[in-house]
Amino acid sequence: MSLVVDIQKDFGGFRLNVQFEAQEGIMGILGASGCGKSMTLRCIAGVEKPDAGRIVLDGRTLYDSARRINVKPQERQVGYLFQNYALFPNMTVRQNILCGMRRLKDKADRERLLCEQLELMQLSGLEKHYPAQLSGGQQQRVALARILVSRPKLLMLDEPFSALDSHLREKLLVEMKETLRRYGGVSLVVTHNRDEAYDLCSSIALMETGRVHTHKPTKQLFADPGTVVGAMMTGCKNIAPARCVGEYEAEVPDWGITLRTARPVGENLKAVGIRAHYFGPNSRQNSFGVRIIDVVEEPFADIIRFRYENQAPGTEDLWWRTAKQNRPPKEAWGAYTLGISPVNILTLYDPGEEPEAGQEEGTAG
Numbered sequence: 001m002s003l004v005v006d007i008q009k010d011f012g013g014f015r016l017n018v019q020f021e022a023q024e025g026i027m028g029i030l031g032a033s034g035c036g037k038s039m040t041l042r043c044i045a046g047v048e049k050p051d052a053g054r055i056v057l058d059g060r061t062l063y064d065s066a067r068r069i070n071v072k073p074q075e076r077q078v079g080y081l082f083q084n085y086a087l088f089p090n091m092t093v094r095q096n097i098l099c100g101m102r103r104l105k106d107k108a109d110r111e112r113l114l115c116e117q118l119e120l121m122q123l124s125g126l127e128k129h130y131p132a133q134l135s136g137g138q139q140q141r142v143a144l145a146r147i148l149v150s151r152p153k154l155l156m157l158d159e160p161f162s163a164l165d166s167h168l169r170e171k172l173l174v175e176m177k178e179t180l181r182r183y184g185g186v187s188l189v190v191t192h193n194r195d196e197a198y199d200l201c202s203s204i205a206l207m208e209t210g211r212v213h214t215h216k217p218t219k220q221l222f223a224d225p226g227t228v229v230g231a232m233m234t235g236c237k238n239i240a241p242a243r244c245v246g247e248y249e250a251e252v253p254d255w256g257i258t259l260r261t262a263r264p265v266g267e268n269l270k271a272v273g274i275r276a277h278y279f280g281p282n283s284r285q286n287s288f289g290v291r292i293i294d295v296v297e298e299p300f301a302d303i304i305r306f307r308y309e310n311q312a313p314g315t316e317d318l319w320w321r322t323a324k325q326n327r328p329p330k331e332a333w334g335a336y337t338l339g340i341s342p343v344n345i346l347t348l349y350d351p352g353e354e355p356e357a358g359q360e361e362g363t364a365g
Contacts, residue, residue, distance in 0.1 A: 015210050027203050137172050212215050237276040256311050280338065
């Protein structure tokens with residue numbers, strides 16, 4: 001099972017130019033609001049028609065401008081979960097799910113599939129409820145059940161957790177991952193939340209201003225995003241221009257330091273990045289004097305803002321996220337030392353110029 005997308009569409013002030021391939025599993029499309037994520041799904045579903053290109057699902061062409069092929073949305077075998085779930089408000093849970101089985105004529109088969117989905121989605125006993133009587137999580141499960149009974153070859157979810165309260169998201173994220181695992185086909189999940197993408201997806205395409213910036217396996221992407229945009233979109237808080245001064249050395253003028261790296265440094269190096277949780281006072285590598293500026297308390301950690309001793313004036317403070325028990329005493333703020341392992345230095349390049357990605361694993365944040 002595979003999906004090939006290569007489409008272009010001009011919206012006047014915005015141009016969509018998207019190319020990617022997805023295999024069985026869960027692929028995330030991660031990007032800021034307005035970058036074209038949802039429009040990409042709408043084109044794949046057939047709700048919007050691209051100006052040019054092609055879309056091929058499991059060997060079947062859904063759209064090809066050169067061959068004048070444009071399969072109707074209802075014939076594409078694509079399940080599309082909208083942000084607002086698009087349930088029929090005047091229909092019960094039972095009626096909403098049965099709408100996904102309009103092509104199935106056998107009444108016994110329809111009833112069997114209905115009961116199966118009600119049990120799988122933990123909706124048993126809610127058959128006669130209307131959408132307004134359901135929680136956000138229950139509404140989401142009804143919408144998914146309605147899609148899955150149609151047996152789609154592609155499942156697309158547009159910001160599936162955006163309409164939910166934050167305290168429900170972690171629980172429903174686990175449920176969604178299990179649902180997509182059972183589904184087993186190609187799944188596309190659009191999100192602007194990097195933590196959701198990291199937890200849910202086996203690969204992630206980063207999208208910016210109508211284009212797919214990069215597409216990598218999830219852990220590889222977070223361990224080695226490769227570009228400044230990739231580092232920023234995966235949550236790296238400390239990024240500065242840098243230049244190659246040795247095979248494994250990068251000079252960072254803004255910070256007034258030279259860093260030793262684990263990855264070979266290319267001559268076309270543009271910047272380095274350091275994730276906030278990778279600093280440590282006990283690391284002897286890349287260890288430099290710092291001056292602590294402030295401590296921002298989070299519920300279960302501290303964010304410590306600091307500057308290197310020789311950092312250039314007017315440059316941004318750096319962030320160190322650490323457990324509360326590691327907070328330096330106030331009397332040490334003026335002269336403290338932080339280090340970082342060479343393996344945790346991100347070397348960043350222009351898109352298309354980055355060396356072959358490393359294999360180290362990373363985490364979001």
